[in-house]
Amino acid sequence: MTRKSLSILMTAMLSISVFMTACSSKSEEKQSEETQGSKTTETTQTEQADTPKSEEPFPITIMLPLNIAETPPDDIKKEVEKLTNTKLTYQFFPADTYEEKLTATFATGSLPQVTYLKNQATFMSMKEAIKDGQFWEIGPLLSEFPNLNKLKPEILNNTKVDGKLYSLYIGRPLARQGIIYRKDWADALGLKAPETTEDLYNMMKAFTEGDPDKNGKNDTIGLADRNDLVYGAFKTIASWFGTPNNWGDKDGQLLPEFMFPQYIESMDYMKKIRNEKLMNQDFLATSKTDQTSLFTSGKAGVYIGSMQDVDSLNKDLIKNVPTAVVDTAALIKGPEGQQSTWAIPGYNNVVLFPKSAVKDEAELKKILAYFDKMMTPEVANVMYWGIEGVHYSVVDGKAKVSDDKEKVEREVKGYKDSVIGEPETNGMYDPLNTLPARIHADSELIPANEKIAIADPTAALDSATFAEKGAQLQEIMTDATYKYMYGQIDQAGFEKAIENWKSRGGQAMIDEYNVSNK
């Protein structure tokens, strides 16, 4: 019996640890993107934060996940303390095990005044505790802080719980999804940048059959995809076909994306690409590493996902194929000529203020005042880019990271991930890009994408069933989608899966979301 009780514990721990592994690959993805953090609109210059020297520095304890191996040195912290007149205590915990740490600290009631979560998923799992009244509501106080007030209302809205705001967010561009493709191949075959889903199909076909690398061998494929319906190719392609983002409105009722005909069309499209061998056949079993290596080894010519991945893809690709040229593309028109794409909720992480540590509203206001100062360019730049002249330099009004990337990573990264808002709202520098494909993506495609992006209408809605078994239900439809694309079930089989989804709790979810939407 002792062995077995241990085994329960072990199973739980093992499962959690694997969950962490699964997550860390995603967070790495995010990290690589956030190091370049993009934005396009004009930087709003905010007035110098006034730091009354007469007052005693206000002590704040902060708990946050650390995405690197070592705790960063104090240089940046000291600079921030000077700028904000605070005495900061940072409690860094490794991101890989952050959720466990969070749960354990929470259960013992010892969360510090400022508690960062890890990502959207941890935020979802914390919602119940938020509803239970464990954290301070900050919505009514925001208007007192001129800089915090600049945070984007639509994103704040996405982070509300039961219509109330409890958190500040760490922003991310809304719509980075698009195509990264081999421009040298396209040029060699006389192809232009794809503008419609039809063009995209033709490009993949030509990349597969037209011997784009001119080596006389039939050894190339069009698309490299991976085992991820959302951040892989499928969701982005589906959004070009006009599929709603997770949930959509049909005759005044919210319904899940897979009950829309555009979803079926998108599956047919992927199925055709796979059947004609224009992509990796085993994409369902392909990890992100294997997917990227298909592209960077010069075997595949199209990558669909975050366009900001282009820097790292290009770096490895030109090692293998020195003549390779990449470009980015987006704004793909669907079969009816319409343009649309999907948007993430606009944040990567949030900050909460536990009632167990923040005694009263006066203390809460002092903490919020610190975050208000963080939203000024002076403080945001120090935390995000480091110390000018040491970690970065300013070129053409943009931040150029110092050549000693490891030093920057070691000393800045820990603080970088905790900067709230985004460059448009906190006024920090844009990154200086050098790769033309990246500049193309950041300055043209992503802003244009944001204009046509569809948000998830359920982001701020509530469903008890979703909280209890959303992941399990999603699995039914994920399986059915793959089986359809692999030709194992037909449309009737897919309809049957939807019925199964409904009966297992899906119908309850539909009802709950629609009630919550009223």
Next chain:
Amino acid sequence: MDQVVEMPEMKPMPRRDRALAKRIWRNKWLYIMISPGVLYFLIFKYFPMFGLIIAFEDYKPYPGKGITGSEWVGLKHFHRLFTEPDFLNILGNTLTLFALNLVFFFPIPILLSLMLNEVRLSVFKRTFQTLVYLPHFMSWVIIVSISFVMLTMDGGIINSLLEYFGFNKINFLLSPDWFRPVYILQVIWREAGWGTIIYLAAIASIDPQLYEAARMDGAGRLRQMWHVTLPSIRSVIVVLLILKIGDVLELGFEHVYLLLNSMNRDVAEIIDTYVYTAGLRQGQFSYSAAIGLFKSVIGLVLVLFANRLAKRMGEEGIY
């Protein structure tokens, strides 16, 4: 949880207790030496068992709730588990993989160690032994990745060979028919060599006189193996078998989870992977604990059963 640790009350000791105390005092060093082990079991094995209460609660991990303050819901989570439409399928998959493990994996280390035992050249024997148990130190992630590279249809070695010899490509990674063979082969590859260590040790402890006597009676190598080696290590085999059965549902979450995908879920979903998606990913601590408890009960029943069987066959068993 304070009420659990009860201090013994101090009262005048009867004679028998005094004798006991005296014995303990006499052997105090032994008791001191054993105490770290006992404490280890108490703290890390017995104490956490009280946490199983959460399987009967709606456990919420925050102040004011916790293990003692959460709402009591009785058998709600067990009810959910047993009424889950996939429950029988998942249980069946779990037991099938366990049976395959027992039938195909368990005898391999025995065969391997018998074979190694017959090797004359000790350099070869040692090198070979090291080579076969090395994979044990690789993580499943690596083993599954290596298999992926070999088995993928996009230029994997095995499929390329099949194609070269004129056969059709086989979708090893996605086909439900191939999940079990791939799983069991990977288990054998990783664990077989490691498993031989105990058997080799048991074989080494066999009295050489037995072999001499057998040779005098004219037994060949095969006869010696059958009549001397195997009977001598029989009790070791039985103990390991019982322990293995106790691990019935420890099929390696990581391993199965890495092989699992949308196409082979019907045969590959086991209790461990189900706990992960339905319980842990959703933060359903109580539900996860309930499933874990159910699993442990099955394990316990099987161990008791196997142990009795072993005793009936005249073996020692594990207790």
